[in-house]
Every structure is written in C-alpha cells, then in structure tokens.
Amino acid sequence: MQLADVKLSSLFLLCLQRLARLLDSHAAAVTRLPPSLKDALRAVATASGRLRASSLPCLLHGQVRELELGRCDLDRACLEVLQTCSGLTKLDLSCFAGVARSFDCSALASLFPCLPLLTTLNLNYVVSADDGVTEAVTRHCPRITTLYLQGCAAITDVSLHWMPALRHLQVLNISHTKVTDAGMVHLLNACGKQLHKLFIANCANLTRVTFVAVVRNWVCLERLVCDGCPFEDRQLHREIELREREAKRHNSRAASCPARATSEHSEAEETN
Structure with missing residues (x-):
C-alpha cells in the first residue's frame, strides 16, 4: 500500500511537471481546477521558474x-x-x-x-x-x-x-x-x-x-x-x-x- 502511494505520488508529480511546461496553452482548462490542484501546480511551476504573467492568473484563487x-x-x-x-x-x-x-x-x-x-x-x-x-x-x-x-x-x-x-x-x-x-x-x-x-x-x-x-x-x-x-x-x-x-x-x-x-x-x- 505504501509503495502504491509512492508510485501514485511520483506519477502525480510527473503530471504536474508536464503541465507546468504547457501552462500558457492550457490556461483556460487550468482555471477550472479546484484550489488544491492549483496550489500543487503553482508550487511546481514556481520551483521550476516557469510561471509567467500570462499563466499566473489561472493558478490564483481567493x-x-x-x-x-x-x-x-x-x-x-x-x-x-x-x-x-x-x-x-x-x-x-x-x-x-x-x-x-x-x-x-x-x-x-x-x-x-x-x-x-x-x-x-x-x-x-x-x-x-x-x-x-x-x-x-x-x-x-x-x-x-x-x-x-x-x-x-x-x-x-x-x-x-x-x-x-x-x-x-x-x-x-x-x-x-x-x-x-x-x-x-x-x-x-x-x-x-x-x-x-x-x-x-x-x-x-x-x-x-x-x-x-x-x-x-x-x-x-x-x-x-x-x-x-x-x-x-x-x-x-x-x-x-x-x-x-x-x-x-x-x-x-x-x-x-x-x-x-x-x-x-x-x-x-x-x-x-
């Protein structure tokens, strides 16, 4: 069970990293994500320096x-x-x-x-x-x-x-x-x-x-x-x-x- 969790976590991280590279072209879809996913994606994007003015609004919420x-x-x-x-x-x-x-x-x-x-x-x-x-x-x-x-x-x-x-x-x-x-x-x-x-x-x-x-x-x-x-x-x-x-x-x-x-x-x- 723990191994499966680790694999799932690693897969989730890979998905976030992939999406962070394509933020500008998927901004409309990202806007509809729940706050928890936006937070996770924003953390990956900022850590890799991929956040731009064009993609920042779609990752923010109240x-x-x-x-x-x-x-x-x-x-x-x-x-x-x-x-x-x-x-x-x-x-x-x-x-x-x-x-x-x-x-x-x-x-x-x-x-x-x-x-x-x-x-x-x-x-x-x-x-x-x-x-x-x-x-x-x-x-x-x-x-x-x-x-x-x-x-x-x-x-x-x-x-x-x-x-x-x-x-x-x-x-x-x-x-x-x-x-x-x-x-x-x-x-x-x-x-x-x-x-x-x-x-x-x-x-x-x-x-x-x-x-x-x-x-x-x-x-x-x-x-x-x-x-x-x-x-x-x-x-x-x-x-x-x-x-x-x-x-x-x-x-x-x-x-x-x-x-x-x-x-x-x-x-x-x-x-x-």
Whole structure:
C-alpha cells in the first residue's frame, strides 16, 4: 500500500511537471481546477521558474495566502496580477541569480497598497527596491513582522526612518545596503526593543556607534548578524553574545507564559 502511494505520488508529480511546461496553452482548462490542484501546480511551476504573467492568473484563487516567486522571471504585468491577491500574508519576490526582474521602483511600490494583510515580505536583491518602495510597504502593510531587504543597493537611511511605522516588526535584514550609523541609531531608538533578529552584514558605512546603539536597545534580540562590517571590538562582541543568550531565555519565558496562564485557568475551572 505504501509503495502504491509512492508510485501514485511520483506519477502525480510527473503530471504536474508536464503541465507546468504547457501552462500558457492550457490556461483556460487550468482555471477550472479546484484550489488544491492549483496550489500543487503553482508550487511546481514556481520551483521550476516557469510561471509567467500570462499563466499566473489561472493558478490564483481567493484562498491563496503565500507566494514564493524567487525563481521566476517577473515583469510589470506580473505585479499587476498580484494586485488582485489582497489576502496574501507572505510574499517572496527575492531575486535568484540569473532571474529577471523587469519592473521599476514605481511599479513595485504600487503593489503594496493592494496587500494590507502581508506579514512577511522578501525583496532580497531586487534592484528596484528603493526608499520609495520601503515607504509604500510601511504605509500600507502595517502587519509586517518580517522584512528582507538584503542586497537592495538603493536602500538608504531614508528607509530606516520609515521602519518605526511597522509596529509588529521582529525580523529585519538590511545586509549589503547603504545604511549609516545615523539611520541605524534612529531605527534602534524607535523600535530596537521589539526586534528579535537583525541582519546588517557587510554594511560598509556602519561603525561602533551602531553597535553601541544595538546593545543599548537590546531587549528581545536573539540574533545579530554583522559579518563584514568595518568594526572590531572584542569587548563589545562579548557583550553582544551575552545579550543574545539572555534574549533567548527572555523570549522563551515570554512564550511559555500564555500557555502556563491558560493551564492554570483550566485547572481552576476544573476545581470549581
């Protein structure tokens, strides 16, 4: 029985892979598929980079909450299609090596007013992601908890001044960007106490000033990645390692408190 299931699964996957190659010519038929099959086919098509603006609409439906398009060539038409996915909570537009991103910053910025429920956004290495795009994200996607902007060379301190609008932000990756101490100090003073993970690797403009601000505002931060920054201070690095361990214990206790409180409440109700 298990062997038959494996064979059926393999046959199903082969069918999906074959159909993914022919999406454009079978879009009308694919549109009529149930959501579960659309999800499976979309996963195969995106993993192989075969999804295009012409075929993307037929694979979407009202229940789509997550899209990972890092391996797909994307253009302005694709972004216009994504504007219909108002229920998205997770969107990955990161740019893998050899993948095209044929849209400008204004086209990208115009996407986010249509995605108010986003909690996770990945724009790693998207060339057109600039400060204007960050502004659009912070204005229209207030639920963001995780934001990846690694390798977005057009990101500067202006973006960091918009970040405090994201009141639920916990994970931020701005590695390989042009941010400076001034922007980082503003960010950390405004929302550093809510961050759990901060990635600032290979930010050539950062100095000891930023790291002092990190330590000063350290409350929940479990991980700080700062490899390649032009700064070396053994004492401060030891302080950072100590704070990381303390933050992990703090967050672990905080996570267990609601469960403990619920357990105690249930026990009290049973006693009564």
